[in-house]
Amino acid sequence: MIFGPTPLDEARGAVLAHTIRLQGRVLKKGTVLDPPAIAALQQGGHGSVIAARLEPGDVPEDEAADRLANALMGPLLARSRASTGRVNLLAETPGLLVVEAETINRLNALDESLTVATLASHIPVAAKEMLATIKVIPFAVPGPVLQVAEAMAKQGTPPLSLHPFRPLKVGLVLSELPGQKESVMEGAVEATRDRIEALCGTLLPPERTRHETAPIADALNRLRRQGAQVLLVAGASAVVDRRDVGPAAIVRAGGTIDHFGMPVDPGNLICLGHIDSIPALVLPGCAKSPKLNGIDWVLQRLFAGVAVTPRDVMGMGVGGLLKEIETRPLPRAEAANAPAPAQAPRRGRQVAALVLAAGRSRRMAPLNKLLVPDDQGVPMVARVVDNALASRARPVVVVTGYERERVEAALTGKGVIFAHAEDYAEGLSASLKAGLAALPPEIEGVVICLGDMPLVAGPMIDRLMAAFDPEEGRSIVMPTFRGKQGNPMLWAVEFLPEMMTITGDVGARHLAGKHADRVAEVEMADDAVLRDFDTTDALRKAPGFAGVR
Known part of the structure; x- marks a missing residue:
């Protein structure tokens, strides 16, 4: 192909490279120049044009x-x-x-x-x-x-x-543990049905069983007899090993486990197996959410009749980071003040902040540590509340007790709700329960802030909120620094009834051990989440409190 300035007497059959506007006519780019077009160009005063001339071949x-x-x-x-x-x-x-x-x-x-x-x-x-x-x-x-x-x-x-996509019939087994919320079960069914129907499939009536190997295996066999062409197990607890309850049920039902885990996040904890020729999967916790995750990739291939071998799963890592999850630590210099991602907290999710400020401050007597001013004259409890208000958590509820009037006066003009713990002298649990009782019913979670931790900044609370996702199994979120667990902790509302039964001078942290499979840890950039201040000497070492006497 010859390209460039072309005299009009050589331009017949050439392709015009650029649009030319003439009187009463426009010759567009790509026009094959025929005699009328060339005549119009000549009449318009053009002696040559930029054009392409095709060569043989x-x-x-x-x-x-x-x-x-x-x-x-x-x-x-x-x-x-x-x-x-x-x-x-x-x-x-x-x-x-x-x-x-x-x-x-x-x-x-x-x-x-x-x-x-x-x-x-x-x-x-x-x-x-x-x-x-x-x-x-x-x-x-x-x-x-x-x-x-x-x-x-x-x-x-x-x-x-x-x-x-093939119109497959899908069987779903839901395993249950005592105290599990009905809304969680309903959400898992709804999310699964939506996935299946989007792929032209049909969800058979789900089977609900105890979270034990034998009942789940029996339910799988019942679904096979009903004609299920794909079998799914949504466990009450996340799978942590290929020999765990869900995978063991597949084996008990006569199946085989092919692969555990996948390099797709969310979706890591998926277990793939089969019973005879029927695919049998134990779903990751994130499958209870309608958001895109690894199970979608597997189901799409199964419905399309495309093989899903262990090698196929292991090859999904490139592009497998489906969304940013705040449980991944950021570089230390960036983590504390990094803004939370746009998707978290998701629209409609409401997380409250509960500031516990009812204690008697015995170790710092005669001072009330919550009212000790920093170098700028701001009381410690006011700094804690300001940090909570700087986060996305709403509303902010402050629990008062000892020296109620003075604490409330220190927070005058701030947009908080006060809840008074009449029995604050009975210990931390009394303050906690008074605050929980004051929370509005529409919230989905609460971050519990201690009144003597003034170094926990608003962005740190936002990072906890960004990681909070009960639908994906992250129902309890706790901050860490170099592997050490700290405060504040964020709790889904499903744990509030259990918190209301706590007695004595203890908080709710022990419940995190009881529900370890629901805990997500968020690494922070510094040790602010580990530092509370019970003595005057300790407080003097805190940034901004050097002048404390």
Whole structure:
């Protein structure tokens, strides 16, 4: 192809490179110059134009795009007509798109004149959705180049294939533990049904059993007899080993465990197996959420009839980081003040802050440590409350007790709700219960802040809130520094009834050990989450309190 300034007397059949506006007429880029067009240019005062002239063997852009599109076509694929060197390939039916990346890369590396852009491999597509576009870059492609491209596209595994979703019947077993909220179970069923129906499947009536191997195995066999073509187990507790309750139930039902875990987050704790020829999966905790996670990738392949081998699962790591999770520590210099990601807390989720400020401060007597001013004259409890108000937590509830009037006076004008613990002298549990009783019913969680921890900044609380996601099993969130657990802790409301039964001078931390599978730890940049101040000497060492006497 010859490209450049072209005298009009040599321009017949050439392709105009740039749009030219004439009196009463526009010659657009790509126009093949015929005698009337050349005459109009001459009449408009043009002696030459920038144009492309095809040489022997060159294939015009539309023809080249058309031929390469035909070479890439396969079952259930549709295509547009060629225009301006472009052809789009479309899906004829919903399904899973599989792309042979190596072949596409070889096509794109063949010559700069030809390009093929596709969607990512192994993603679900809707009918009529565009899957790929072929674009010829110049106005023509050398014939030998196009012939090689056509041969590449036709050899071996098709570069693009669409696997339609099959209307499979799916059986779901829900295991239960005592005290588990009904809303959690309902949410798991709803999220699973939505996933299955989106893939053209049907969810059989779910089986609910105790969180024990034998009952789950029996439920799996009942679902097999009902015609289940995929079996799912949503455990009451996260799977921690391939020999755990859910996987053991699959084996007891006559199945085999093929693989445990996947490099997709959320979705790490998935367990894949089969009973005879029926896929049997133990779902990760995040499957109770409708948000995209690893189980979606597995189900999409199963419904499309695409193999899901251990090697396939282990190959999902690139691109497997589906969303930012705040339990991953940030660099120390950034972690404390890093803003929480945009998706957390999600819209509609409300987390309250509860500041415990009722204690008698015996170790710092005669001073009330909560009222000790910092170097700027701000009482410690006011600093703690200001930090809570600087976070996204709302409302902020302050529990008073000892020297109630003085504490409330120190917080005058601040947007908080006061709750008085009449029996504060009985210990920390009394203050905790008074605060919990004052929380509004619509909240989903509460972060419990101690009144003697003034170094915990608002962004730290926001990081806890960003990690909080009961639907994905992160129902208790605690901060850590270098592996040591600290405060404040964030609790889902499902634990509030259990907290209300605590007695004595203790808080709720021991409940985290009881529900260890629901705990998420968030590493912080410094030790603020470990530092409370019970003595005057300790307080003097705190930033901003050097002048304490």
